[in-house]
Amino acid sequence: MIKRLLIILTLLLTAAIFARVALHYSEHEELTKLARHYAGQGPAELGAANLVTAVVVTYRGLDTLGEVTVLFISAAGAGLMLRRRERPQATVRPEEKKPASEIVETAAELLLPIIFIFGVYVFVNGHLTPGGGFQGGAIIAAGSLLLLLALPAAALRHRLISVTESLSGFGYVVVGVLGVVLAGGFLDNRIMSLGTFGTLFSAGAIPIIYTLVGLKVGSELSAVLDRFRESD
Numbered sequence: 001m002i003k004r005l006l007i008i009l010t011l012l013l014t015a016a017i018f019a020r021v022a023l024h025y026s027e028h029e030e031l032t033k034l035a036r037h038y039a040g041q042g043p044a045e046l047g048a049a050n051l052v053t054a055v056v057v058t059y060r061g062l063d064t065l066g067e068v069t070v071l072f073i074s075a076a077g078a079g080l081m082l083r084r085r086e087r088p089q090a091t092v093r094p095e096e097k098k099p100a101s102e103i104v105e106t107a108a109e110l111l112l113p114i115i116f117i118f119g120v121y122v123f124v125n126g127h128l129t130p131g132g133g134f135q136g137g138a139i140i141a142a143g144s145l146l147l148l149l150a151l152p153a154a155a156l157r158h159r160l161i162s163v164t165e166s167l168s169g170f171g172y173v174v175v176g177v178l179g180v181v182l183a184g185g186f187l188d189n190r191i192m193s194l195g196t197f198g199t200l201f202s203a204g205a206i207p208i209i210y211t212l213v214g215l216k217v218g219s220e221l222s223a224v225l226d227r228f229r230e231s232d
Contacts, residue, residue, distance in 0.1 A: 137217025
């Protein structure tokens with residue numbers, strides 16, 4: 001009885017907090033001073049046509065580092081929780097799993113290269129169009145999920161995933177430190193020439209940063225999906 005009362009009380013307090021926020025919510029009609037700087041000076045200072053990229057990758061680079069760290073901890077935690085233990089013989093071995101139909105296999109073979117190329121396109125062009133490293137990495141992980149679903153007997157190369165994840169994470173930190181040494185701060189993209197605004201080779205080191213983030217996110221999410229598959 002006491003437990004139910006505590007649950008009800010917690011729900012009521014939570015509802016009261018959200019109700020207060022909703023009732024007193026009002027939209028800002030003008031940008032703040034910092035937001036005006038981002039919107040007005042961002043393209044000129046960083047050379048990125050995508051303003052969101054300029055904010056996420058450079059102005060708030062330490063926040064992005066924190067997000068990548070959280071993703072790494074999540075992937076490591078999932079691997080730790082789902083690691084395979086010594087168990088009695090399983091009722092269904094990987095080689096005994098029912099294969100997918102020929103239509104599914106053919107479709108997967110046709111779609112996988114397109115999905116991976118599109119993921120690479122998203123994070124390589126993140127400084128020009130909506131997208132970036134996290135979105136492109138998620139698309140690559142979606143391709144890995146399609147592979148695991150369409151080909152149950154397929155297995156991802158854990159060593160390749162681990163090496164890709166480690167090198168991309170290390171490269172991300174190296175680029176960030178170079179920003180401190182050669183430019184104005186951590187992940188400052190001006191360690192390289194800003195190039196011509198609006199072209200592929202522009203915005204300094206942002207394309208490199210997003211490529212590293214995309215590879216790291218894609219490899220980590222693919223590893224998590226494979227861990228779930230192996231855990232039966």
